[in-house]
Amino acid sequence: xxxxxxxxxxxxxxxxxxxxxxxxxxxxxxxxxxxxxxxxxxxxxxxxxxxxxxxxxxxxxxxxxxxxxxxxxxxxxxxxxxxxxxxxxxxxxxxxxxxxxxxxxxxxxxxxxxxxxxxxxxxxxxxxxxxxxxxxxxxxxxxxxxxxxxxxxxxxxxxxxxxxxxxxxxxxxxxxxxxxxxxxxxxxxxxxxxxxxxxxxxxxxxxxxxxxxxxxxxxxxxxxxxxxxxxxxxxxxxxxxxxxxxxxxxxxxxxxxxxxxxxxxxxxxxxxxxxxxxxxxxxxxxxxxxxxxxxxxxxxxxxxxxxxxxxxxxxxxxxxxxxxxxxxxxxxxxxxxxxxxxxxxxxxxxxxxxxxxxxxxxxxxxxxxxxxxxxxxxxxxxxxxxxxxxxxxxxxxxxxxxxxxxxxxxxxxxxxxxxxxxxxxxxxxxxxxx
Numbered sequence: 001x002x003x004x005x006x007x008x009x010x011x012x013x014x015x016x017x018x019x020x021x022x023x024x025x026x027x028x029x030x031x032x033x034x035x036x037x038x039x040x041x042x043x044x045x046x047x048x049x050x051x052x053x054x055x056x057x058x059x060x061x062x063x064x065x066x067x068x069x070x071x072x073x074x075x076x077x078x079x080x081x082x083x084x085x086x087x088x089x090x091x092x093x094x095x096x097x098x099x100x101x102x103x104x105x106x107x108x109x110x111x112x113x114x115x116x117x118x119x120x121x122x123x124x125x126x127x128x129x130x131x132x133x134x135x136x137x138x139x140x141x142x143x144x145x146x147x148x149x150x151x152x153x154x155x156x157x158x159x160x161x162x163x164x165x166x167x168x169x170x171x172x173x174x175x176x177x178x179x180x181x182x183x184x185x186x187x188x189x190x191x192x193x194x195x196x197x198x199x200x201x202x203x204x205x206x207x208x209x210x211x212x213x214x215x216x217x218x219x220x221x222x223x224x225x226x227x228x229x230x231x232x233x234x235x236x237x238x239x240x241x242x243x244x245x246x247x248x249x250x251x252x253x254x255x256x257x258x259x260x261x262x263x264x265x266x267x268x269x270x271x272x273x274x275x276x277x278x279x280x281x282x283x284x285x286x287x288x289x290x291x292x293x294x295x296x297x298x299x300x301x302x303x304x305x306x307x308x309x310x311x312x313x314x315x316x317x318x319x320x321x322x323x324x325x326x327x328x329x330x331x332x333x334x335x336x337x338x339x340x341x342x343x344x345x346x347x348x349x350x351x352x353x354x355x356x357x358x359x360x361x362x363x364x365x366x367x368x369x370x371x372x373x374x375x376x377x378x379x380x381x382x383x384x385x386x387x388x389x390x391x392x393x394x395x396x397x398x399x400x401x402x403x404x405x406x407x408x409x410x411x412x413x414x415x416x417x418x419x420x421x422x423x424x425x426x427x428x429x430x431x432x433x434x
Contacts (some may be wrong), residue, residue: 008119012135014174015115016142018078021167022108023243024083024160030222031155031398033097040223042094044346047219048339049098050213053105059191059328060106061113074114074175080167081107089158090133113401130369134336135160137247144243150236190325192330196314202263203314203374206270207330210307210366211337213273213361216240216345217303220357221296227354228284238296239375253305261381263372266306270369272304277362281355303365307334369392 033043065073084104091097119135153160173198197204214232257265276299283291311330318326348356 008134009358010174010178011115011118012138014074014171015112015135016138017112017167017171018108018115019139020142021085021164021171023143023239024149024167025104025164026218027147027150027222027239028155028160028164029088029097029101030220031226031232031235034223035156036092038094038097039350040220041350042097043220043223044216044342044344045094046097046101046347047215047342049102049216050105050219051335051339051342053102053107054109055105055107055332055339057106058113058331058335058434061110062117064110065114065117065299070114070118071175071178072220072433073376074111075172077107077111077173077333078112078168078175081111082165085165085168089161108279114298125348135248140243140247144240144247147236147239148233151233155232190328192325192329193333196318197321198324202266202312202372203310203317204333205328205371206266206306206310206313206368208337209270209364210310211334211339212341212344213337213364214303214307215341216357217299217336217361219342220345220349222356224349227349229287230289230292234289234293237293241251241293241296242304244298245297245302246304248297249301250305250308251293253301255310257309257312261376262309263376263381265309267372267376268371269302269306269309270365270372273299273306274362274365274369276302277358277365280358281362284355303361419434 029046030043033046034040061073068076081104084107085102086095090101091100148161149160153163193204211244218239221238222232222235225238226232231236253265253269276295280292280295280299283295307330311327314326314330315323344361345357350356352359
């Protein structure tokens, strides 16, 4: 128990440093590209490249980890992403940004598969909740606070990129210094979109639309902030507000979904996201900067929480043995959305202006709410009976952190134990017969 928790702190420390660098980079990159005269549509293309790279990395990572192991995988990938960040200081064209951001997406996805897989392998049912809470809170706080680092440097110079690189390099230290034994490598992921859509269409469509909406908003928010007259520091603070809202609202909404048909919660969150998107448009048009900040916190508390509820809804329906491919399929659906979404969001801002981003978000969220309401009317389901877990779209390895995954693992262990007992009985009979 103590050794497991010590390992959890090691992985959590490494991931927290990595997410701190990643959060600062999310705020820095669009502001730097905008300062260099790159168009909003091109910034959307760069964000789409990250989504494509991230989705690719999620499914390449298991084989890479099986080949080199967790520690070597983390060390090599963290070093690679650190170098990619430094290379961004020399990027002066859209193509260069697309290549570097796409490669960083692949690399970060592989790193998160390492950390999620290691956490899930060491988390037993007796302290799963404690482990997940520690890991989630630390990493989300890092993502929340790090965009504020924009205020400590000049986006036109290389200092902030060097700070990001330093944070990602420092994440190597806790992992490199660990003396604990590595768990078994994660298995490959089966993608079964058609099968899961026939079983839990609300979860599949919800994950896809979450990617469509959250991808461009997170990627282009700093540009939106500057475009409506905010300073660079204030624009970066909008990302802080998004993550803060998500951190505060995730568990209350999860507990609410544990006592009702989760589709009602998904529909309510989507409708609320649409309404808050319209409120952001109104507040920004009025120049009410403080209201815009609070509205972004509300938006994050709604939109960034939908994915976890979609995962919980799907896991309620499928057999425990299908949890891992189910989460892998939902991650794939999200990844397709987060690849396409920035292209649509960037195009909306180009055609309509800065407010096009949240007009797009409002319409997409409203479409999701309408779809879920239609599903509720057509198919009645009983209320959920617990089982919510704050699962972020980072890797399929996080599937084993869901409570119902324990059931499947318990069945697997029971089958293995039964097989062992059967073999032992056969040996005993053979011994007595000779």
